[in-house]
Amino acid sequence: MKTFIRYILILLAAVCTAGAQTAPSLSLSLLSPGIAQISWPSNFAGWHLMSVTNPGSSASWQAVPGTPLPLGNTLVVFYPLTNNSRFFRLQQSGGGGETLFQATPSTIAQGGSSTLSWNPVAGTTYQLFPGPGTVTGSNYVVFPTVTTVYSLIASNQTGVTTNTTTVTVTSATCQFAGATGYDCTLSFSYVAQPASASYVFDVSQQATLTFHFSRVSLNGNLAVYTTTLGGNASVNDSETIVGSPPPITVIGSGAPSSGQPANLTIDCGAGTYTFDVQPVISANWNGSAMDTRVGSVYVNNRALPLTYGVISSSESLPARGPFWNGSGDWYFPGGLGPYMFYDGLVTDTSAGSANVSWSFTPKP
Numbered sequence: 001m002k003t004f005i006r007y008i009l010i011l012l013a014a015v016c017t018a019g020a021q022t023a024p025s026l027s028l029s030l031l032s033p034g035i036a037q038i039s040w041p042s043n044f045a046g047w048h049l050m051s052v053t054n055p056g057s058s059a060s061w062q063a064v065p066g067t068p069l070p071l072g073n074t075l076v077v078f079y080p081l082t083n084n085s086r087f088f089r090l091q092q093s094g095g096g097g098e099t100l101f102q103a104t105p106s107t108i109a110q111g112g113s114s115t116l117s118w119n120p121v122a123g124t125t126y127q128l129f130p131g132p133g134t135v136t137g138s139n140y141v142v143f144p145t146v147t148t149v150y151s152l153i154a155s156n157q158t159g160v161t162t163n164t165t166t167v168t169v170t171s172a173t174c175q176f177a178g179a180t181g182y183d184c185t186l187s188f189s190y191v192a193q194p195a196s197a198s199y200v201f202d203v204s205q206q207a208t209l210t211f212h213f214s215r216v217s218l219n220g221n222l223a224v225y226t227t228t229l230g231g232n233a234s235v236n237d238s239e240t241i242v243g244s245p246p247p248i249t250v251i252g253s254g255a256p257s258s259g260q261p262a263n264l265t266i267d268c269g270a271g272t273y274t275f276d277v278q279p280v281i282s283a284n285w286n287g288s289a290m291d292t293r294v295g296s297v298y299v300n301n302r303a304l305p306l307t308y309g310v311i312s313s314s315e316s317l318p319a320r321g322p323f324w325n326g327s328g329d330w331y332f333p334g335g336l337g338p339y340m341f342y343d344g345l346v347t348d349t350s351a352g353s354a355n356v357s358w359s360f361t362p363k364p
Contacts (some may be wrong), residue, residue, distance in 0.1 A: 024090060027074075034081050039074040040090060047090040049077055055087045063119040064088070065154045066161045080157060101152045101163035103142075113143045114167045116150055124156040144169055174268040175308040177223035179362035182213040182264065182311075184227070186277055190295050190319065190333055190354035194345040200240040200247075201345065203337050205295040205354075207233035207279055209256065213264045213360070221268035229256040233279040233294040237336040250335045252283025252292060264360070272301045273311060275358075283335070293334035297356055300329060314357035320348050331356065 024044040029037045038049060049064040068075035103114045117139040118126065128135045129151045131142065142150065147168045154161050185208075192203045209232075213225035234253035241247075256279035264275040276298045283292035297317065305311060317331040321341030324330065331354035333340070340346045 026088060026090060028088075036079045036081055037076055038079055038088060039071070039076045042070060042073050042075050044075070044090065049088060050091045051079075051086055051088050053086055062121045065121055065124055065156060101165050103150070103165045103167045106166065107168040108144075111143075112169075113141050116140045116142060116152070116165065116167075118152055118154075118163070121154070121156070124154050127153040127155075129153070142167065174221060176273070176304055176311075176362060177218065177221055177266045177268045179223075179266075179364065180215050181363045182225060182360040183363060184211050184213055184358065184360045185209065185231075186211075186297065186356070186358045188295055188297055188317075188331065188354050188356040190331060190337075190352075192319070192333070192337070192340065192346070192352050194340055194351075196343075196345055198242050199340075199343050199345055200242065201336065201340050202238045203333060203335065203340065204236045205234070205333060205335060205337070207231065207256075207294055209233065209277065209279060211262060213262075223266040223268075225264040225266075227262045227264075228258050229260055229262055229277070229279055231255065233281050235281070235283050235292055235294045235335040239336045239339060246286075248286055248336065250283050250285050250292060252281050254281050256281055256294075257291065266304070267301075268304075270301070271304050273304055274300050274302070275360075295334050295337070295354060296332040297354075297358075298330050298332070299358075300327060302329065308362070310359055310361050312357075312359040314355075316353040317356050318348075318353050319346075319351035321346070321351065324348055 024040045024047065027039045040047070049068070051062060051064050064077060064079065066077055068077050070076075101116070101118045103116050105114055108114050116128065120126070120138050126135050127133055128140055130148065131140065131150065142148070144167050147166065149164055149166050152163050152165075154163070187208045188206070190203070190205045192201065194201050210230045211227040213227045215223055215225050217224045232254065233256055235250055237250040239248045260280045261276065261278045264273065266273050276296065278296040279294050280291050281294060282289055284290075285292075299317075302313075315329070317329050319333055319337075320326070320330040322332070322338045323341070324332070326348075333351070340351065341348075346352075
């Protein structure tokens with residue numbers, strides 16, 4: 001019993017010295033010959049309990065593992081007595097650069113790294129998740145590609161405690177949602193000439209469109225833009241029903257009508273963009289004027305560029321019919337195009353493709 005009394009007296013002297021000026025007062029009591037109760041006022045929750053066997057000028061103070069337990073108006077740590085003497089002090093979070101578990105830097109760009117560091121305590125085993133599991137030493141370098149919460153699990157004879165820290169990964173794609181608008185050009189060309197014993201189609205659709213998308217909503221990382229189309233679109237289609245001339249013809253060219261659908265969505269959370277453009281012009285159907293959708297371009301969940309700037313591509317998009325409900329990027333023929341699908345001459349896999357190019361330049 002004398003051994004433990006001597007232990008406690010040395011401990012109290014050290015506590016008084018360490019906490020005299022800037023730290024809150026520590027209290028200590030002996031619960032049993034092998035367990036000490038160390039407590040301090042609960043309004044100092046941002047402080048950490050540190051310990052050392054020799055408090056000299058070169059002493060390396062180590063964090064005492066375990067989460068303090070609230071007890072009345074105090075925070076309490078139970079500590080096993082295994083040595084003849086040990087000194088304790090409280091240290092404010094971030095003071096002297098010693099925190100229980102931290103990431104440096106806590107925010108990185110894509111492709112960067114961060115160093116996770118902690119104060120190792122003798123006799124304590126550490127596990128890092130997600131990651132390698134068991135770790136040794138006092139730090140570990142990570143290369144997250146997305147914002148990640150890391151957990152450091154410390155375990156020894158006194159119990160198990162978990163600390164977490166977050167490494168935030170910034171992405172250049174998130175700048176895209178910050179643009180108030182986009183100056184855009186889009187062009188497409190679609191030609192199809194399917195024929196059977198009953199039908200002959202000659203479908204030709206082109207457009208060179210210019211427009212400016214304006215942002216209409218911004219919700220976190222999700223920005224939505226709309227526009228009024230400009231430029232020129234044309235349709236020159238015909239359908240011949242074999243044995244029943246004359247053919248049905250659709251001919252027209254001009255600027256798309258205002259108010260027709262054109263939408264752009266930037267999803268920085270997913271790193272994607274989606275847009276659709278559906279130009280409508282006035283065309284002549286065998287002598288009668290009729291508003292006619294030329295062709296429609298649908299680009300869905302396409303990856304944003306890795307660096308902030310122009311969003312552009314030039315591709316061949318598969319033509320789909322009026323009953324298509326699949327995903328991906330596609331082109332919907334206007335004019336007489338849908339009738340090729342109704343009549344069974346083409347399917348969603350045999351209607352060919354449209355040559356499409358687009359360029360969206362962000363504006364601040």
